[in-house]
Amino acid sequence: MSDSSDRSGDEAAAPVFAPDPVSLAHLELILNGAYPLAGFMTREEASSVAKRGRLPDGTPWPVPVTLPVPDQLADAERLTLTDPEGAPLAELRVGQRWWAGAQDGDGAAAPGHRLAGEVRFAQPPVYGALRHLRLSPGEIRGQRELAGDGGVPVLAVVTARPLHHRELHQIRAAAEELAGDDRAEVLVIIDAPLETEGLAPVVLAAEPLLPAPARFVVATLPRWSSDGAAGPALGRRVLLHAHVAAAYGATRLLVLDSAPSAGAEEETPIPVAAAPGWAYDTAQEQWRPVGEVAPEAAADLPDEAEVEETLARGLALPAWFTPARVAAELARIRPPRTERGLTVFFTGFSGSGKSTIARGVAEGIRRSGRTLTLLDGDVVRRMLSAGLTFSRADRNLNVRRIGYVAAEISRHGGVAVCAPIAPYAATRAEVRAMVEEVGDFFLVHVATPLEVCEARDRKGLYAKARAGEIPEFTGISDPYEEPEDAELVLDTEGRSVGESVAEVLSALRSGGWLPAESV
Known part of the structure; x- marks a missing residue:
């Protein structure tokens, strides 16, 4: 005791x-x-x-x-x-x-x-999306043993992307080759974010089109790069996938989006194979091994950006490119931009005019018929972030709080218009990442020069900052990191508020987030 x-x-x-x-x-x-x-x-x-x-x-x-x-x-x-x-x-x-x-x-x-x-x-995890599919290697191995599949070879595919016709043909061909005269199992490991479903429902939509038996498991595979990039070098990523697939009982890893590095198999616990080439033959109107299709007859596949733009405009993906089940799930996950959650995020110096412009833009979006919430920096300070100081840490926390609320609004198909100063690039990037997990993000840099903002000084803040009464004041005693990733840059000098508002609304209409007739 x-x-x-x-x-x-x-x-x-x-x-x-x-x-x-x-x-x-x-x-x-x-x-x-x-x-x-x-x-x-x-x-x-x-x-x-x-x-x-x-x-x-x-x-x-x-x-x-x-x-x-x-x-x-x-x-x-x-x-x-x-x-x-x-x-x-x-x-x-x-x-x-x-x-x-x-x-x-x-x-x-x-x-x-x-x-x-x-x-x-300590205890099993319960946090995270798709927890019922986040099975351990031991659980997957146990399922296979109970089904009598313990001795069947397993072809693993690790993907964060939809399985279109080409990928499905590649998987079926690789499974047949692995099975020989017998049969092989397909194990699809879906690399999905921990907190959201990501594209997992789209991958799962292809289940009936895969050779049976096919099993699915969801895992969050970390990104890494020695140079600070978003993900690991190609070879390292494939090797990590091979180790995880081997733990789940796979006997071969099929790489869909690249060829394995030369000599990579010497480092992997299981063999790694490149996906066989398949192309859509426009003359025969069918998918065939690439060696059997004349180069001039091979259809050009839409890339991810083209697929995204097609969905954003509310158009149907070509039936030859993707199965109807996959297309329907993609359309549900990525609805037209007029129905998609959106965060319009204004950033700029104090006195730049961003709050006034944001209010005008919010009114224009509201008149278009979309559900809207305005998160102005000063109002949020009094309500959501009451008690925070203007230290760098607290200003970052204030912006993160705005980002969190905006992401929740976007998650449910609404539009959030935000207008904090948000001076730091890293914090803006965090907010963009939060929002883009569930919707779209449109960054507007209100690039009014500092001297113009200081000349306006409606609240007298710049004068107090110059006098040392306000420490860490953006543009005076603390830096403003100009965005390099803004979707729109507004120079308000010499322009009316109405002109700036019209420019933002025009950009949102041309991007498809507002109906063409909105004003």
């Missing part, structure tokens, strides 16, 4: 920490057995993997698996790791503390403290 009580006291004393999305994805894959790792990597391990694609003992492994923590947890002996809602997932026994600089290339968002050590399972 005393031992149990002591243990409970120790566990209660352990700091609680919710890892960032990348580390949380790593943690789930460690705990469910998809990774052959006991926990988060030391500096030596992460550095060896980043530079050589191998652990220090020579074992091939494609990506660093590290745990960034804030300064206040850098000296922790143990941590209770939780999901974003605070439910315990595991306990980390800290074996090493280290500082990751930019040269370490561990793939985290920024340099900082890292904790390494073994993780011990």
Whole structure:
């Protein structure tokens, strides 16, 4: 009894920490057995993997698996790791503390403290979308054994994209080749975000069109790059997919979107094969192996941008390109822009005119018949962010709160018009990412020059900032990072508010977010 009580006291004393999305994805894959790792990597391990694609003992492994923590947890002996809602997932026994600089290339968002050590399972995860499909490798293997498929070869496909006709033909051909005179199972591992369904429903729509038996599992596979890009180098990504597929019992990995790197099979736990070439023969009006189609008869496939634009305009995808089931699910997930959730996000100096323009734009959107919410910076400050200061940390938190509310509005098909100063590029990028998981994001930079804004100074803020009465004031004692990704840049100098409002509404109409007749 005393031992149990002591243990409970120790566990209660352990700091609680919710890892960032990348580390949380790593943690789930460690705990469910998809990774052959006991926990988060030391500096030596992460550095060896980043530079050589191998652990220090020579074992091939494609990506660093590290745990960034804030300064206040850098000296922790143990941590209770939780999901974003605070439910315990595991306990980390800290074996090493280290500082990751930019040269370490561990793939985290920024340099900082890292904790390494073994993780011990606490309780099954319940947080996240499609939890019923987030089965562990052990569960999938058990299903196969119960179905009598234990000895059947398994072709794995890892995808975050829809399975159109070409991909379905490629999978069927590869499965037939793997089966030989017998049969093979297809295992589709859907790489989906943790918090949303992503395109998983579209991938699942293709299930009846795959050779039976076909199984589906959802996993969140972390992105990593030594140069800070959005995802791992192609070879590293394929290798990670091969390791995860092998854990799920696959005997071969089919790569749909690229050819495996030369010599890659020497590093993978299972063979990796490039998808066989298939093309739509416009002369025969059917899909055929690419070697059997004359080059001039091979149809050009629409790329992702063309598919997106077709859906955004409310048009049907070609029947030869994608099955009706897949097209219908895509249309549901990505409705026409006039029905799609949208966040119009204004950014600019104080006094730039963004709030006035935003109000005019909001009124124009409302008259078009769309459901609208206006989130003005000053109003949000009094309500949603009451109590926050104007420190950099609190200003970032204020913008994140606006982004969270805007994303929820967009999730349900509404339009959110936001007008904070939002001076920092990284925070604006966070908001864009939040919104684009569930809708569309349209960034408007109200690029009124600082001297014009200061000359207006309707609230007297610039004068107070010049006098030192307001610290960390954007444009005076704190920087404004001009957007490089704005969908529209407005120069309001010498222009009326009505002209600026009309320009924004015109851009939204031409982009398809407002009906053409809206004014």
